[in-house]
Amino acid sequence: MDVLQQPRNEAPARMEALAKLPVFWALENKRCVIVGGSDAAAWKAELLASCGAHVEVFAETLSETFGALLTRPPAHASAKLTHRPEPWNEQVLAGATLTIGDFEDTDDAAVFFAAARAAGVPVNVIDKPAYCQFQFGSIVNRSPAIIAISTDGAAPILAQAIRRRIETLLPRSLKAWAALAQSVRESVNLWLEPGPQRRAFWEKFVEAAFTSAGAPDEEATVELIREAEALSTTTERGRVTLVGAGPGDAELLTLKAVRALQAADVILFDDLVSDEVLELARREAKRMLVGKRGGRESCKQEDINAMMVKLAKAGKRVVRLKSGDPMIFGRAGEEIAHLRQEGIPVDVIPGITAASAMASRLGISLTHRDHAQSVRFTTGHSRHGGLPDDMDWRSLADPKTTNVFYMGGRTAPLIARRLMEEGLSPETPAVVVNNVSRANERCWSGTLGSLGEGVRDIGYEQPVLIAVGNAFAEGRLAPLAIPGEAGKAASAGDGETDFYRATAAV
CATH class of the missing domain: 3.40.50.720 (NAD(P)-binding Rossmann-like Domain)
Structure with a gap:
C-alpha cells in the first residue's frame, strides 16, 4: 500500500516543563x-x-x-x-x-x-x-472528581478565573456520576480485561455523564454491570469518525470533536490540520499524516480508504481528521460510502468551514439582506487542475449571490474572467484570504477585475479562499481581533498578519 506516513506529530508530545508537580494527597485518618x-x-x-x-x-x-x-x-x-x-x-x-x-x-x-x-x-x-x-490551588469540587488549578503563585486571580470557567463546563451531576463510577469499577474490571473493551465501556459511560440531563437513577448500577457483562462476550469492533478540524484555530473545535480526539486509537489527519488541534488528541493515539495538497506528492484516496478499513477491522477507533468541515470539499462522501460497503460503523462530527471563519474574521455577513439572497461554496479547480467543465457560470454571476471559491488560488484569473464574461461587473468587491484564523493569516480586498493581482500578492502556496460579492462592500473590510497567538503577533506589530487593500477597492 503506497501511503505516505510523514513524521509530523506521529510520536506523542513530550511533557512540557511544569512549575510544580500536581499531586492529590490521601489524608483520611492522617x-x-x-x-x-x-x-x-x-x-x-x-x-x-x-x-x-x-x-x-x-x-x-x-x-x-x-x-x-x-x-x-x-x-x-x-x-x-x-x-x-x-x-x-x-x-x-x-x-x-x-x-x-x-x-x-x-x-x-x-x-x-x-x-x-x-x-x-x-x-x-x-x-x-x-x-x-x-x-x-483553586479547586473545582465534584468529588470524587476533583480539579485543582495553580499558577505557581504568579496570578491567583487568574487561577480563580480559570476555576469559574471550568465550573460552568462541568455539570453538578458529575459528582454523582463519578461516585457511580467508583462504586462499579471493581465489578467492571472483573468482566472486562484491560484494553479496548474496558476503555470503550468507560468512554460510553463518560458520554452519558456529560450528555444526561441529571444524575444517574437507582437502576444505573445494575444496568452498567449488565452492559459490562454483555460487552465481555462480544468481539470488539472498530469504527471511524470523520471529524472537522476547522480552519486551524483550535478554539474553534466543537466539544464533540475534542471528545473524539481524546477517544481515538489512530488519527489520520490532513496536511492542513494545525499542530494546535493535534495537541488536543489523546496522547497515546497513533497519528498518521495522510494529507493531500495540490501540486505535491500526496496519499491516494484509495489508500486512505483501505487504511481506514484495515484499522477499523482490527478493532481500532479511527478519527479521520479533516481541515474545515468534512462534508464540504473533503471527499467525505467517498469515504463514507466505502466504509459502509465494508460494514464499518461511521459517523461525522462537523467543523467550521473556512468560509464561515473568513466571514467571522472580517465581520461580514455572507448573506447580508441588502446585498445577497444566497451564498454558494464552489470548488476552484477540477481534479485535472483547471476549472470544472460543468460549472454554471451564469448562475454564479448573479449579483445577488455571494460566491466563495475553495482551492482556487491558481485558477483565480480564470474565475474572474468567466464571471465577468457572464455579466458580473468588474467592480464587484472581492476578497482573498489564506491561512484563515491562523497566526500567519493574510487578506487582500479589491475588485473582481483585480482578483488575479490580489492572488499574486497573497500567494497560493498556502490554502487560499476567494470570495466575490456585493456583501463585501458592507462595513470595514479589516480583520477583527485575532484569537490566540495570532492576536499576540498582530498586537506586537511583527507583520505576521497582513491586510492588503487594492487601489480599486470600494
Whole structure:
C-alpha cells in the first residue's frame, strides 16, 4: 500500500516543563497540624478536614470564623478538628503527615519552616512562598472528581478565573456520576480485561455523564454491570469518525470533536490540520499524516480508504481528521460510502468551514439582506487542475449571490474572467484570504477585475479562499481581533498578519 506516513506529530508530545508537580494527597485518618487561629488558617483547616484528616490546631486565640468552624460537624465522616489552646513547639510536629502555619513575622515563619523540615514534615506557611514546600490551588469540587488549578503563585486571580470557567463546563451531576463510577469499577474490571473493551465501556459511560440531563437513577448500577457483562462476550469492533478540524484555530473545535480526539486509537489527519488541534488528541493515539495538497506528492484516496478499513477491522477507533468541515470539499462522501460497503460503523462530527471563519474574521455577513439572497461554496479547480467543465457560470454571476471559491488560488484569473464574461461587473468587491484564523493569516480586498493581482500578492502556496460579492462592500473590510497567538503577533506589530487593500477597492 503506497501511503505516505510523514513524521509530523506521529510520536506523542513530550511533557512540557511544569512549575510544580500536581499531586492529590490521601489524608483520611492522617494527623495534620495547623499553627495559627486566623481566618486563613481556618480555611486550610476546613480543607484538610474535608479530606477526612485529623486536624490539630495550635493557637492561643481563634478568630470568630475559626471558632464557628469548630462547632460545626465536619463534612467528612472520618474528620476530626481539635483545638489546642497553647503555643506550638517542635514536639507537636512529630509524626504529622503535613503542617501549615500562619505567621505575620518572617522570622517566626523561618523558625517554623526549619522545625518542620527537621521533623521531615511537608510544610506550608500561608502567604509566604519562600517557606512553602507545597502550595494550594483553586479547586473545582465534584468529588470524587476533583480539579485543582495553580499558577505557581504568579496570578491567583487568574487561577480563580480559570476555576469559574471550568465550573460552568462541568455539570453538578458529575459528582454523582463519578461516585457511580467508583462504586462499579471493581465489578467492571472483573468482566472486562484491560484494553479496548474496558476503555470503550468507560468512554460510553463518560458520554452519558456529560450528555444526561441529571444524575444517574437507582437502576444505573445494575444496568452498567449488565452492559459490562454483555460487552465481555462480544468481539470488539472498530469504527471511524470523520471529524472537522476547522480552519486551524483550535478554539474553534466543537466539544464533540475534542471528545473524539481524546477517544481515538489512530488519527489520520490532513496536511492542513494545525499542530494546535493535534495537541488536543489523546496522547497515546497513533497519528498518521495522510494529507493531500495540490501540486505535491500526496496519499491516494484509495489508500486512505483501505487504511481506514484495515484499522477499523482490527478493532481500532479511527478519527479521520479533516481541515474545515468534512462534508464540504473533503471527499467525505467517498469515504463514507466505502466504509459502509465494508460494514464499518461511521459517523461525522462537523467543523467550521473556512468560509464561515473568513466571514467571522472580517465581520461580514455572507448573506447580508441588502446585498445577497444566497451564498454558494464552489470548488476552484477540477481534479485535472483547471476549472470544472460543468460549472454554471451564469448562475454564479448573479449579483445577488455571494460566491466563495475553495482551492482556487491558481485558477483565480480564470474565475474572474468567466464571471465577468457572464455579466458580473468588474467592480464587484472581492476578497482573498489564506491561512484563515491562523497566526500567519493574510487578506487582500479589491475588485473582481483585480482578483488575479490580489492572488499574486497573497500567494497560493498556502490554502487560499476567494470570495466575490456585493456583501463585501458592507462595513470595514479589516480583520477583527485575532484569537490566540495570532492576536499576540498582530498586537506586537511583527507583520505576521497582513491586510492588503487594492487601489480599486470600494
